[in-house]
Amino acid sequence: MSSEPSTSSLNDSFQGIPEEILLQVLKNLNSAELLRSRLISQRFKRVYKTNAHRLAxxxxxxxxxxxxxSIPAQQLGRLRMPETNLQKKxxxxxxxxxxxxxxxxxxxxxxxxxxxxxxxxxxxxxxxxxxxxxxxxxxxxxxxxxxxxxxxxxxxxxxxxxxxxxxxxxxxxxxxxxxxxxxxxxxxxxxxxxxxxxxxxxxxxxxxxxxxxxxxxxxxxxxxxxxELKTLRLQTRDYHQLIDLTDDTLLRWAMQKELPQTIEMSEIRCGFTLLGVLALIGELKSRLDLNQISNPVTWDLGSITVNIVDFMQFLTLQGLFFNIQNVAPNSMRVSIDLSQQAPLFISNHDQSWYGLNSLVFPRQSTRNSCRISFQLMIETKIV
Amino acid sequence: MATESANGVSSPELNERDVVITTNDNRNFTVKIGVARVSKTINNMIQDLGESLDLSSGIPLPNVDGPIFEKVLEWCEEHKNAPEIKVEQDPHTRERKWFTMTEWEEEYFRKFLSHLWDLAMAANYLEIPSLYYYTCQKLAERIKGRTPEQIREMFGIEDDLTEEEKAEIRRTNVWCTY
Known part of the structure; x- marks a missing residue:
């Protein structure tokens, strides 16, 4: 590179070289070099422009x-009548x-x-x-x-x-x-x-x-x-719109090499069952016990319909600590913090449901926290 | 590059025979068929002629001149048994993977540094992929890391961009430094 040969023969040959060859040379450059090469001459600029889709x-x-x-900028300081047809603007x-x-x-x-x-x-x-x-x-x-x-x-x-x-x-x-x-x-x-x-x-x-x-x-x-799902955020336009998701999806998530880290579907009502949700939580718990969870887990699994018998059984579940909040008639918000070994807390805002006592759930963030929440819509019809 | 064909033109004995190639400045080159074949263009001519090939009367090359063909022959002699080259690129960025050159090849290009464009053109016409791609890579190597002024001077290119055009290009180039 140091010894520069006489450029006379190069001078003559560059003018006549076909675009095909110039393109072939440019194919060896990376994108930053290509963008800079446009500064050489009109020809380089043109060849890059017309062949950009073939180059790096x-x-x-x-x-x-x-x-x-966007509404076009309006002049200020003039009397304006209320806009009747804003849509057009x-x-x-x-x-x-x-x-x-x-x-x-x-x-x-x-x-x-x-x-x-x-x-x-x-x-x-x-x-x-x-x-x-x-x-x-x-x-x-x-x-x-x-x-x-x-x-x-x-x-x-x-x-x-x-x-x-x-x-x-x-x-x-x-x-x-x-x-x-x-x-x-x-x-x-x-x-x-x-x-x-x-x-x-x-x-x-x-x-x-x-x-x-x-x-x-x-x-x-x-x-x-x-x-391998890591993060999921779902929101619908209509509050509590029914979404056709079943336990198959929960099962799929439970079988992932790494469990999903973030699931946000709080406004979603879907076809998950309490059993399916508990199976997924069980999987998370066993992985947590085996120290296989390295990132904080936050799941909000939306609203799940449950019948009263299953709900009563859920309340007596052993080995899982959770917090229940009565958010609406026949609707309970369940929060589970797997990293905290706290006893069962039940808070009841309107005091009308089962007469459960209102207790405060300790909130402390830990590095590897595993927080799960979902809403249970209880069907009071007894089968 | 020596593909077997039905008429037996590609037999090993034939590769050892001589063929006369005439360049556009009426210079005659006597070349072994095995060497001339590195050029797909010449190979096709030999195959097309088949049995009727008159080795002594020669093959005309109207688009190549003697001095350049001499340099090309040097390459062909070295690469007569070389395998077909493979062009690889990153599927995402379409960035080309550069070939690693042998000491002989580096020396070859050092020797003919001022004839790279001519070599590229001859290799393109004669269809010698190894020489064509390697020469283009060498030209790219010369462009890489040089300022536009240096490149213009090196290749004798006229600076035909206006200051406004240059400013515009520089403005859009800013982000590639991120």
């Missing part, structure tokens, strides 16, 4: 597709947010992310079809250009089968994505489509919050696709 691409840790409404926008973990804090904290690029696309309120085509194009462009390593998030988007297809295309690299989130989305897809997507990523964190169409998505079939 940068890794992005987190990507969010965010569709939001809204402008829909798609925002593609790319985030990268900062190198400096990579070792210290996990939450520090730098926004590396934020792109906005205006949507036309009148042309829904054009919007979804624009969305798909933006998505395709992004997926070609970047390798997504950690999480994929949709916020306020319409999730269509066509959109899912974009991720299944060979140019998309999603295999190392661990976290998938849908927030305020319209899930216009079948569980099969979502399973298809999940099968191509290494999903351990799933978040479906305030979406429409969840009842046909959140099923045992969906969870059968997730090998």
């Amino acid at each position: 691409r940068p890794k992005i840790d987190h990507i969010t597709f965010h569709v939001r409404n 809204y402008k829909k926008k798609l925002c593609v947010l790319l985030k990268k973990r900062s190198k400096r804090s990579a070792t210290t904290s996990s939450s520090s992310m730098n926004t590396v690029r934020s792109q906005e696309f205006d949507f036309d309120n009148k042309n829904e079809e054009g919007n979804s085509a624009n969305f798909l194009r933006a998505l395709q462009d992004t997926m070609r250009k970047f390798s997504i390593t950690e999480s994929l998030c949709f916020d306020g988007c319409v999730i269509s089968p066509k959109l899912i297809e974009q991720f299944i295309e060979p140019y998309s690299d999603i295999s190392s994505i661990q976290s998938l989130s849908f927030v305020l989305c319209d899930l216009c897809v079948t569980v099969k489509d979502i399973c298809e997507l999940i099968s191509r990523i290494s999903c351990s964190t799933l978040c479906i919050e305030f979406c429409t169409g969840t009842e046909k998505i959140i099923t045992d079939k969906l969870f059968a696709q997730i090998q």
